[in-house]
Each structure stands twice: as structure tokens, then as C-alpha cells.
Amino acid sequence: MRYSEELIEEVRSSNDIVDVIGQYVHIQKKGSNYMGLCPFHNEKSGSFSVSPSKQLYHCFGCGAGGNVITFLMKYDNLTFQEAVKQLADRAGIKLPDEDNSPQAKALRDKKQILYDINKEAAKYYYYQLRGKSGQKGMEYFRERKLSDETMQHFGLGYANISSNDLVKYLKDKGYTDAQIIEAGLASHDEKMGTHDKFWNRVMFPIQDASQKVIGFGGRVMGDGKPKYLNSPETPIFDKSRNLFGLNYAKNSRAGYMIICEGYMDVIAMHQAGFDMAVASLGTAFTTGQAMILKRYTDEVILSYDSDEAGTKAALRGIGILKEAGIKGKVLDLRPYKDPDEFIKNLGKEAFEERIRNAENTFFFEVRIMESRHDMSDPESKTEFHRELAKKLCEFEEALERENYIEAVAAKYNIAVDDLRRLVASFAAKGGLVKPAERPKSGIQKKNTPEDGARKNQRLLLTWLTDEPKLFSKVSRYVTPEDFSDELYRSVARELFMGMQNGNFSPAAILDRFTEEEEHRQVAEMFNTNLVEIETKDQRRKAFHDIIYGVKLAGYERQKSELKPDDPDFLTKTIQGKKELEKLAHAEISPDD
Structure with missing residues (x-):
């Protein structure tokens, strides 16, 4: 059902985006916004921003963005109507009867x-x-x-x-x-x-x-x-987006979840009091299932069978957890095959101890690697050390890599300086470790004029939503028709009209664009921030340059749409050029 814009606005405005997203993602206040790790892609440093003033979220890493309704749709795989209903229920708002069109009802x-x-x-x-x-x-x-x-x-x-x-x-x-x-x-x-x-x-x-x-x-x-x-x-x-036992495990207070192979393992673990256990549904563990687990915890312990197939499943699971940005550990069930068998033979307390001592995923991978080498043979042992050094190259962060080098050296009785040199040698040969950031040199990909024009337009729209009081100054020089393509013009029209009427809402504007790619682009228009503005002069210059850039792009577009045989072609072209020259030398400041 397509609810009225008034009702959608009531539902949205009754659900503060910071409160809602804060139930799913750990966000902290930084300046005027809240920041955290993006739930939609794997990252180590938070680029996920939530703006209480705009009621929008935006990830500067993967580009995901939207309002509180969009967030629930993407996070919980809901339809627009399902997300609105969930938020309406949360706010105690009664919705009209559902869409009774034949298709929707069917x-x-x-x-x-x-x-x-x-x-x-x-x-x-x-x-x-x-x-x-x-x-x-x-x-x-x-x-x-x-x-x-x-x-x-x-x-x-x-x-x-x-x-x-x-x-x-x-x-x-x-x-x-x-x-x-x-x-x-x-x-x-x-x-x-x-x-x-x-x-x-x-x-x-x-x-x-x-x-x-x-x-x-x-x-x-x-x-x-x-x-x-x-x-x-x-x-x-959908097998890839569900987990056996999740309906109970999601309410566990353990702070972590255990994923195992079979239904009986989950049931036996729950019976023994381990209510955080889940299992994949007759298929290998998937990225989709990992993202579901991420909604409820940031730590997952893999508890697969201790046979060869279980070991392969654990190694694959480790990669999926890393990809999803979840901290992983591996449960050592030896000498028993699975959790059910372990608990029956050694009991609940012994299983709890194994959980407390669950193995770091890196050391689990190294242990499996070691088992494939004959450590009594010098050649095989050296090959193991080489593979170990290559694996240490996977750590991109220098401090983390150094900590693991020291831990591995101590565990396997290797001189730490020798191991460090070996790691450096493989890194230099294969470029496996990310080098420290240096100033870029050489041939770089050039932005097209269209990219630069759109960036200026995004910057102007973001600046206006951050500081609405600037609208009267901007509107002296820029109109929505100065924006370079139809999507940008549509957003500018909505924003300018809202600001003229004193009721603009970026979150409401977003709902007018239902295509996923359009939605992402519009969210970015309200979340493109300037960097390195430290002085009043820098702020004034940036404001002037952005307005000039938008006006220039508008002039170029309108000129390209005029036909040379148009009687007004020459007049409009000269007039537009004069306006640009005048604007180039005008004193335009956001702080006057």
C-alpha cells in the first residue's frame, strides 16, 4: 500500500534515526553527528555517519545512505510497507488498512x-x-x-x-x-x-x-x-538468510553466538544451557547468515566437527566472519567429534571451559597448517615457517602484525628478529602488506568535468542542509535549473521549495526517489562534506568557488541544449558568460 506523504512523514518524524539505528549499530557522538562501523560492509575504522539534524545516515566507505525507513529496509530485508509498519508500531501510530489491490492481496x-x-x-x-x-x-x-x-x-x-x-x-x-x-x-x-x-x-x-x-x-x-x-x-x-535456533539464540545474554553444523548439535547445546547456539540449514555457512548474526553479536565461535570436513568448514567460516567484520574463535572439541558427543561424555562444565579457551582463528589456521608439515624434517619445518611468514603478511595494520609476529615467534620457538625479517622479505616480494600511505605520484585517474560539477552541486546541497540560513544568499545566484542533470535538479527543486516554505526535510525528500541507485545518490547529495576548512578565508573561498562551479555547470548545460540556429542562441550565450564573469569577481561570503 502506498501511504500518504503526510502519514509517512508522521511515522518517520516519530522515530528518531539515532535511537533506531542505535539499537542495531554501536554509534558514538562525534561533533554534530554520530559515527560507527557500517553494518553493510566490512570495515575497521568507522565511516558510517548518522545525522540527527537531517535524520539521515550515510556511509562514506560503501556509499549506503538513506533515512530511518531505508535503514530498516536494508538492514532487515523489509519492503517499504513492512518498514513503515514496524516503525509505526514502535511509535504507536495506527496505519490505515493494507493495500487491497488484487496483486498485493494475492x-x-x-x-x-x-x-x-x-x-x-x-x-x-x-x-x-x-x-x-x-x-x-x-x-x-x-x-x-x-x-x-x-x-x-x-x-x-x-x-x-x-x-x-x-x-x-x-x-x-x-x-x-x-x-x-x-x-x-x-x-x-x-x-x-x-x-x-x-x-x-x-x-x-x-x-x-x-x-x-x-x-x-x-x-x-x-x-x-x-x-x-x-x-x-x-x-x-530462504536457507541462506535463516539459521536454525536463531529464534531462541537471539534472546541469549551470552554476548556471543556459537555456530555449529547440525540440528542435533544446537538442540543438545540448548538442553545443556548453551542457548546461544545456531546452525546453518543444510548448506554451508553463508555471508548472508554472517550478516544476520552481526545484528545480534560481534563475536561468533565456530563449533564444527573435528574431522577433516569440519576443519574445512571452519576454515571457510573464518573467512566469512572476517568478511562480515565479526570477531571469530574456534572451539576445540577433540577428542570428540561434535558438541553433542562432547557434552554427553565430558559434561557442561568441560564444555564451558572449552568455550573460555576457544582458539584465536589465526592460530587455528596456523595449527592446521602445521599439521600438514613434518616438523621433525628441517626442510618441511622451514617451509612451514615460510608459510607462516606469508600468512603474517595478511595483517594490514603494522601494530597488529607486530603483535602476532611476537606471539607466533614465542609459540613456535622462532627468533623474533628472524621471523620479522622473513615477513618483511615476503611482503617486499609480493606486496602483501599495505604500504604506509604516501603522497600520490605518477599517473592518476582524472575526474571528468561532469564529476567535478556534480561534486560542487553535492557540496552546495549538503552545505544548505547543514546551514539553512544560507539559503537566501545562495538563491540570489543559483536556481534549481543550474544543476547539471535531472536527478540533481529534482532534488534541488524539492529542497529550494522546502526552504522557501520553511519546512524542508532531507529525509522526506529521500522518499520521493524509490529506485535503489537514485536513493543512494540522493543520500550522498546531503552527505558530501568539505575537508580542511580551518579559517574564515578558506570558508569564504570554498563558498564562492562552489556557487561559481554550480553556476558554470548550469551555463554549460543550458548552452549545449541551445541550437546554433536558435535566434536567441547568441544573446543567451553572451548574457550567461557575462553573468559568470560578474560572479567570478563577486564577493560572496557565507558569514556576511
């Missing part, structure tokens, strides 16, 4: 039917486990030492050995074959017709963060293949 109805079908299936599997036909499944869970309370907590169930029990049950509830198939619970072929996807399996309902059942995982009883079967992707189930 999409809502479709999703709701899929949620309802999954909920009914979860109930069905739950009661089958506790009935006579579910004895085999119950025996399996009892062997795995799960309590009745735990089985209930996770809604565990059983799919009968018959191939169409669930389909019959759901059809009796009024659902069609097509709907059951779209929910991922049935398949269809000529031989069997519509039949259950899951049968002869213990069932693990998968819930999203808001506790809705969106899919299932099923483990076969006996030696059938595949051992684990998961729901296919559906309009309500």
Missing part, C-alpha cells in the same frame, strides 16, 4: 497460506511422534538423550513411513495439491501423484526470528538416502 494471501500450511504440518509431525506410529522416532530421540521438555521446546516430530499421510491431512484441511507442493512439503509425479516429501524421518521444524515455521529438516530412520533432507526454498524460506 501476495499476502499466498504467503499467509504457506505459513498456515507449515504450521499445520508442524502440528501433524509433532503429534505423530507422540503416537503409536512415531515409536521409532521417539526411540531415536531418547537414544540421543533428549528430554520431553527439549523435544517440546523445539517442536520435534516424526513423518510416518507412509508416503502420503501428510498430503491427506492437509487436503482434509482444505489446502490444494499446488499449495502443499509450493510449501515444499510434497512432490508430484505421474506414478505416485502428489505425495509427501518427508517420510520415515524425525522432523525438525525451522522457525524464523519471529517464531513462524518456514520449513523443515528431516533425518531418515535407518540407512535411507539422503540422511538429512531439508525443505526446498519457497516464498517464505
